[in-house]
Every structure is written in C-alpha cells, then in structure tokens.
Amino acid sequence: xTSALQPATPAAPAVAAVPGAAGPSRRVERxxxxxxxxxxxxxxxxxxxxxLCAMAAVPSAFAGWFGHxxxxxxxxxxxxxxxxxxxxxxxxxxxxxxxxxxxxxARDSLGIGLLTTALTLVVAVVLGSLAGYFGGVTDMVISxxxxxxxxxxxxxxxxxxxxxxxxxSILSVSLVLALFSWPVLTRIMRSSVLATRGLDxxxxxxxxxxxxxxxxxxxxxxxxxxxxxxLTSITVxxxxxxxxxxxxxxxxxxxxxxxxxxxxxxxxxxxxxxxGLLLFPALFLSLAVLSFVLLGDxxxxxxxxxxx
Amino acid sequence: xxxxxxxxILLMIPVLLGTTFVIYAAVYALPGDPVQxxxxxxxxxxxxxxxxxxxxxxxxxxxxVQYWHYLTGLLHGDFGIDLANTxxxxxxxxxxxxxxxxxxxxxxxxxxxxxxxxxxxxxxxGRLPDLAVLGGSSLVLGVPYFxxxxxxxxxxxxxxxxxxxxxxxxxxxxxxxxPALCLALLGVPEIARxxxxxxxxxxxxxxxxxxxxxxxxxxxxxxxHVLRTSLVxxxxxxxxNLGYLxxxxxxxxxxxxxxxxxxQVFQSVQQHDGPTVVGISTLLVLVxxxxxxxxDLLYGVLxxxxxxx
Numbered sequence: 061x062t063s064a065l066q067p068a069t070p071a072a073p074a075v076a077a078v079p080g081a082a083g084p085s086r087r088v089e090r091x092x093x094x095x096x097x098x099x100x101x102x103x104x105x106x107x108x109x110x111x112l113c114a115m116a117a118v119p120s121a122f123a124g125w126f127g128h129x130x131x132x133x134x135x136x137x138x139x140x141x142x143x144x145x146x147x148x149x150x151x152x153x154x155x156x157x158x159x160x161x162x163x164x165x166a167r168d169s170l171g172i173g174l175l176t177t178a179l180t181l182v183v184a185v186v187l188g189s190l191a192g193y194f195g196g197v198t199d200m201v202i203s204x205x206x207x208x209x210x211x212x213x214x215x216x217x218x219x220x221x222x223x224x225x226x227x228x229s230i231l232s233v234s235l236v237l238a239l240f241s242w243p244v245l246t247r248i249m250r251s252s253v254l255a256t257r258g259l260d261x262x263x264x265x266x267x268x269x270x271x272x273x274x275x276x277x278x279x280x281x282x283x284x285x286x287x288x289x290x291l292t293s294i295t296v297x298x299x300x301x302x303x304x305x306x307x308x309x310x311x312x313x314x315x316x317x318x319x320x321x322x323x324x325x326x327x328x329x330x331x332x333x334x335x336g337l338l339l340f341p342a343l344f345l346s347l348a349v350l351s352f353v354l355l356g357d358x359x360x361x362x363x364x365x366x367x368x
Numbered sequence: 369x370x371x372x373x374x375x376x377i378l379l380m381i382p383v384l385l386g387t388t389f390v391i392y393a394a395v396y397a398l399p400g401d402p403v404q405x406x407x408x409x410x411x412x413x414x415x416x417x418x419x420x421x422x423x424x425x426x427x428x429x430x431x432x433v434q435y436w437h438y439l440t441g442l443l444h445g446d447f448g449i450d451l452a453n454t455x456x457x458x459x460x461x462x463x464x465x466x467x468x469x470x471x472x473x474x475x476x477x478x479x480x481x482x483x484x485x486x487x488x489x490x491x492x493x494g495r496l497p498d499l500a501v502l503g504g505s506s507l508v509l510g511v512p513y514f515x516x517x518x519x520x521x522x523x524x525x526x527x528x529x530x531x532x533x534x535x536x537x538x539x540x541x542x543x544x545x546x547p548a549l550c551l552a553l554l555g556v557p558e559i560a561r562x563x564x565x566x567x568x569x570x571x572x573x574x575x576x577x578x579x580x581x582x583x584x585x586x587x588x589x590x591x592x593h594v595l596r597t598s599l600v601x602x603x604x605x606x607x608x609n610l611g612y613l614x615x616x617x618x619x620x621x622x623x624x625x626x627x628x629x630x631x632q633v634f635q636s637v638q639q640h641d642g643p644t645v646v647g648i649s650t651l652l653v654l655v656x657x658x659x660x661x662x663x664d665l666l667y668g669v670l671x672x673x674x675x676x677x
Contacts, residue, residue, distance in 0.1 A: 208386035210608075215615030216633065216649045220391055223645065301512040305619055308514060309634060324515075331518065332526060342515045350510030357506055 095362070102358045108351035115163055116170040123160035131161045131318055142336065149340045152323070153330055161318055162340050168319035169348065172234050173300040177292055179238035180245055180299075184288055187242070188249025189276055192284075193257050202250075206243040214240045215305065222311040233312050237299055245288050245295065252284040259283075290363045293356030297349045304345055320345040376664065380657050387653045388442070391646055392435050447647035450636070456647035459632055466628030467617055469540050473548035474613055478555040479606060485556070486563025486602075487595065493568060501564065505557030514619045517550040521623060534625035547624045551616045555609045562605055566598040573597075600670050607663030614652045 096102045115122050123131065126148050134156035142150045149158035191202040209217075221236050222228065256262065257280055265279050306312035307321025308328075315322060320341040327337035413421075422428055429437070441448065447456035489501035524546055525533035531546045532538045570576065571594060579589045617630030625631070629648050636644035 204382060204386070207383045208390065210611070214611065215618055216645075216652055217391070219618070219633065220645055220649055297510065304512055305514055309619060309622060331522065335522065338518060338522075342518070346511045346515060349512060350507070353510045354506055 096358065099358070101354070102362075105351040105355040105358070108347060109355055112166055112170060112348050112351070116166040119160075119164045119167060123163040126159060131156060131164045133157070142334075150334075150336050152337055153326065153334075158336065158340055161323060162320070162344050164318045165320045165323060165341060165344065166348070168230060168313060168317055169300050169303060169321070169345065171230050172237065172303045173296040173348075173352070175230065175234040176237040176241065176299045176303075177295045179234060180242050180295060181288065181292060183238065183242040184245035184249045185281065185285060188246045188288070189253050189281055189284070191246070192250040192253025193272070193276055193280060199250075202246070206247060209240060209243045215302070218302070218306060219309070219311050222306060228311075228313055228317075230313075233303060233306070237302055237306075241295070241299065241302075245291060248291070249284065249288045252287050253280055256280050256284040286363060290360040291356065293352050293359055295356075297352035297356065300345070300349050300352065373661075373665070376661050380661070384654065384657060385439075388439065388650050389435060391649050391653075392438055393431075442650065447650070448643040450641050450644045450647075452641075456644050459644060460629065460648060460651060463628050463632050466536060466626050467614075467621070467630060470544050470548055470551070470617060470621065470626060470628060471610075471613055473541065473544050474551045474555075475606065475610075477548055477552040478559055478609065478613075481552065482556045482559025483563050483599070483602060486560040487567055487598075489560065489564040490567035490571070491590075493564075498564070501560055505560055508553050508557045513550055513553050513616065514623060516553055517547070517620055517623045520546050520550055534623075536626055543624075543626070547620045547626060551613065551620045554612055554616055555606075558609070559602060559605060563598060563602050566601050567594060570594045570598050596670060600667055603663055603666055603670060607660045610659050611656050614656060 134151075134154045136154065138147075138151040139153055141147075144150070147157050147159060149162060152158050152161060187202050191199040217240050218236050221239065222233070225232050225236070262275060262279050265275050270278075303312055303319075304321040304324065307314075307319060308325050310325060312321055313319050315326075323341035324338060324345070327334075327341070331338040438448070445457065447460065450456055450459065485501045489498040492498050521533060524531045532543050536543045575597075576589060576593055579593045580586075584593075614630070617628060618633050619630070620626075621628045621631035622634035629652065633645055633648050635641075636648075
C-alpha cells in the first residue's frame with residue numbers, strides 16, 4: 061500500500077489539470093502531464109471541454125457566427141422551420157434561432173456541472189477526512205448517513221426534493237444534485253484517508269507534536285486526495301447528465317432559462333415532426349458529457365496508480 | 369448465518385428510518401405551503417378545503433408526530449391516499465408488475481452482456497476485443513441514456529417499425545425489449561469494466577496456478593475457478609446498480625409509456641401529487657435495501673473463502 065501511495069504525492073497537478081476544480085498548483089509532476097499532453101485521448105476531449113467552457117463564459121462570441129445570434133429574437137412565422145442560411149440548425153417551435161439557443165444553453169449545463177462538483181468535492185474531502193481519520197463515533201455517524209443516501213434511488217430523491225422547491229435556479233438545482241452525489245466521493249476519500257493515516261510519516265508528525273488539524277491539512281489530505289481528485293471530471297459529466305434528466309422530466313430548470321435540458325424537454329412533443337429540435341441539443345449535451353467522461357478516464361488512468 | 373441475517377436486518381432499520389425521514393421531510397417540511405402543495409399548486413384553496421387537508425394529513429401536529437403517523441401507517445401497509453383519493457397502495461398494486469418485468473429483463477441483459485463482454489476483454493487483454501469493450505463503454509457512458517432511448521424510439525419504432533413505439537399492448541417481452549436495452553446501457557459499461565478488472569486480477573492468483581498444476585483443463589480452470597471468484601464484486605455491483613436501475617425506470621417508463629412505478633412517479637411529479645411520490649419512493653428504497661441484503665448473502669455461495677457470520 062505504501063508503494064501504491066507514493067506516486068500520489070504531488071496532489072496538485074490533477075486538481076490543476078481538471079477544469080473548474082480550484083486548487084493551488086504547488087508542484088507540477090512534469091513527467092505525467094507531458095506524457096498526457098501528447099496523447100490524442102487526452103487533448104481532444106480537453107480541447108472540447110475548453111471550447112465548451114469558453115462557450116459558457118461568453119456565449120455571444122459564438123452565437124453570432126452564422127446569423128444574428130440573439131436567442132430571444134424570435135418570430136412565429138419561422139416556427140419549426142429547418143436549416144436556412146444564417147440559421148444552420150433551423151428554428152424552434154417559438155421561431156427562435158436554434159443554433160444560438162443551443163450555444164447559450166452551454167452556460168447553465170456547465171455551470172451546474174462545475175458548481176455541483178465543487179460542492180461535492182468540498183463535502184467529500186471534509187466528511188471523508190473526518191470519518192477516516194478520527195474513526196469511532198464520527199465514522200459511524202458519517203457512514204450511516206452515507207448509507208441513507210446510498211439507499212435512495214438518486215433520481216427519485218432529487219425529484220422529491222426539487223418538487224418542493226419553488227425556485228429552480230442554477231444554485232438550487234446544484235444544491236440538490238450535490239445533496240445526493242456526495243456519498244460516492246466521500247466513501248472513496250474515507251478509505252483513502254484510512255490507508256494514509258497509518259503511514260509512518262503521519263505517525264512521525266504526530267509524535268513530533270502536530271495537532272490533528274495540522275496533520276490532516278498538511279500530511280493526510282494532500283496525500284489522500286488523489287483518488288477523489290481524478291474522479292472530478294467524470295463527476296462533472298455525470299452531473300450534467302443528471303441535470304439534463306431532471307430538467308427533461310420537468311423538475312429541474314424551467315422555460316425562461318435556456319439550457320439543453322429545457323430544449324430537450326420542449327422537444328418532447330414535437331420531435332416526430334421536427335427531429336432537429338431533439339437532435340441538436342442532444343448532440344451538444346452528449347459531446348459535453350462524453351468529453352468530460354473521456355478526459356476523466358484518461359486522468360484516472362494516468363494518476364491513479366491502483367488502476368495501472 | 370442466521371445471526372448475520374438478523375444483524376443485517378437490524379442495520380437496515382436505521383437506514384430505512386433515515387431514508388423515509390428524508391423523503392417525508394423533503395415533501396412535507398421544506399419551504400412552501402404544504403396545504404397548497406397537497407392541493408396542487410394551481411388550485412385555489414378555500415378555507416374549508418385547507419382545514420380538511422390539515423385535518424386529514426395531521427398538518428396541525430408537530431412534524432415528528434406527523435412523521436410518526438406516516439410511519440405507523442406504513443408499517444400497516446398504508447401508503448396514504450393520493451390527490452384523486454385513490455389509495456397509493458392500489459396504484460402500486462396496479463403498476464408494479466410492469467416495473468418488475470422491465471427491471472428483471474434489464475438486469476438479465478446487464479448481467480449477461482456486462483459479464484460476457486468483461487470476461488472477453490480480460491481474456492484478450494490489450495488486444496482488439498479489449499480495446500473495443502473499453503472504448504465502447506466510454507462512449508456509452510458519455511451519451512445520456514434518455515437520449516439513447518429517444519433516438520432508439522424514433523429509429524426502431526417510428527421509422528423502421530421493428531418494435532412497438534410505446535405502451536404495453538404487445539405484451540412481454542416485445543414491448544419491453546427496447547426499453548430494457550436502453551436502461552441496461554446504464555449498467556453494462558460499469559459491469560463490463562469491473563468484470564474485466566476482476567478476472568484479470570484472479571488470472572494471476574495462486575489458486576489458479578494450483579488448479580492448473582492439478583491438471584484441470586483450461587476451460588474448467590477459467591469457468592469454475594477464475595470466473596466464479598471474479599463474480600463476487602460483480603454481483604455486489606449488480607445489487608447497487610438496482611438503485612440506478614429503479615431511478616432509470618422513471619425516465620424510461622415515461623418515454624416509452626409503460627405504466628409502471630416509474631411512470632407513476634413521472635406523472636405524479638408533473639401533477640405535483642406528493643403522497644404518490646413519497647409512497648412509491650419509499651417502496652423503491654425498501655426494495656433496494658432488501659435486494660442488497662440478498663446480494664450480500666449470495667457472496668458466500670460464490671466465493672467459498674467468504675464466511676458470513
């Protein structure tokens with residue numbers, strides 16, 4: 061176990077390489093990153109992720125490539141029409157330009173994906189470390205709490221909670237998603253901390269008189285965070301799917317918001333006549349999820365020594 | 369063995385209490401007017417209706433007392449009454465066979481395809497079948513399954529007419545085939561990867577060398593020794609996957625119009641029918657916990673090294 065954990069020492073690069081996860085890049089492990097950067101399996105999804113993030117940050121820069129690019133400038137005479145010049149994806153039922161709507165949809169989907177993942181990561185690191193390091197009653201309470209949330213069919217739980225919210229904003233949807241997705245990462249963090257806390261250098265630090273907080277922050281967490289950090293990108297992909305599913309069945313974001321889930325939801329009634337309404341948001345959604353998952357797979361293979 | 373089962377059942381009690389509590393608290397205690405929520409958000413509630421709803425659901429009582437009422441009702445098999453005054457247990461009785469048919473079919477597909485592909489990939493590790501399984505599983509994980517379901521419905525049902533588009537008119541198995549396949553896409557990649565990793569690990573184990581040294585045939589070693597032992601974590605994952613599977617029925621049954629439990633939740637959500645959502649969710653949680661208990665009991669059968677006590 062000791063040898064397995066040693067390559068995990070520079071915890072920072074994975075955090076820095078994963079978009080959206082804020083973390084101080086202290087010491088960069090040049091070798092692994094350089095090896096990664098030359099692999100198409102790594103830089104292709106990374107390029108898509110960066111492009112989508114740029115799209116989410118400044119949608120107007122992308123929306124105007126073909127036409128006016130205003131998602132709110134609609135006229136009903138174009139309702140459901142196919143692609144024409146200036147409108148490569150055609151129009152939606154309200155006669156709005158579908159391309160600019162799909163481009164603007166990136167913000168909510170990615171925003172929820174990144175925010176939820178950040179929230180989940182914080183909870184997982186804090187609770188996982190506490191449960192793993194202190195054990196005893198703390199561990200029992202946190203573990204039983206995890207069992208409760210594991211016991212849920214997740215989507216059902218999220219529907220039940222979201223149904224009772226009156227405001228469905230990026231924040232509220234992210235909070236609910238985080239509420240049901242923390243146990244997976246927490247469990248991994250807990251077992252990683254369990255493996256780390258018995259190592260010699262932790263014992264040495266304790267013998268030297270370091271307090272539990274200092275040991276956790278300086279010695280245990282930086283060395284135990286790797287298995288969780290490499291899952292960040294995959295988690296973002298999962299969260300984006302979950303948000304789209306929730307919005308799709310009508311409990312996530314709703315109509316004035318522009319998101320891929322909302323577009324898919326409204327396409328439900330019309331897709332047999334206008335398949336484009338379903339196709340284009342679905343294409344972007346799949347591309348985003350696929351890129352995050354592939355990127356995450358690649359990072360996990362590269363940085364998690366246990367999977368080699 | 370008996371004491372293990374008893375201990376596991378006792379451990380389920382706090383989890384079940386916790387889950388029902390969370391569901392109950394979510395529906396009845398979060399911000400928002402419960403009377404309005406129970407009456408439906410678009411209804412104008414007259415004072416008399418409000419009083420009747422309050423009386424019926426014990427809304428005047430403190431929250432814990434309300435929860436206690438719900439829990440004791442639950443233990444007597446009373447899942448409450450929905451907004452149309454139908455007992456939720458009647459809705460459940462009418463719709464569970466559909467969900468069971470769908471879930472069992474999905475589970476079989478997941479187990480057969482997942483274990484088969486993973487086993488194949490492990491035996492051909494590093495070569496084409498392995499790379500195809502690994503690449504394919506990333507691809508399947510990347511495309512949200514409800515989108516696959518819609519595309520399958522359009523292509524296989526609407527355009528090609530190979531399968532029924534929706535509903536259960538064609539009976540089992542024809543009506544359930546495409547929905548089950550789409551739902552299985554959630555589990556197959558993970559099960560295939562786990563089987564692959566598990567088989568690879570066991571191929572190098574000492575007991576495999578022993579079996580080979582005893583002169584057993586290659587196929588007997590692979591099936592009786594490697595595969596059987598490798599299935600332990602896979603069976604465990606099939607158990608935990610049931611949670612995702614039951615969640616998935618909400619979307620899949622909604623898309624394919626199969627009138628099962630998931631479809632009822634889908635509809636109740638859209639009609640803001642709290643009691644039905646809570647009742648069915650509670651049932652799903654209970655099923656999930658029981659199935660996972662059975663799965664844990666299966667460990668001992670699969671791996672003779674594991675003794676449950």
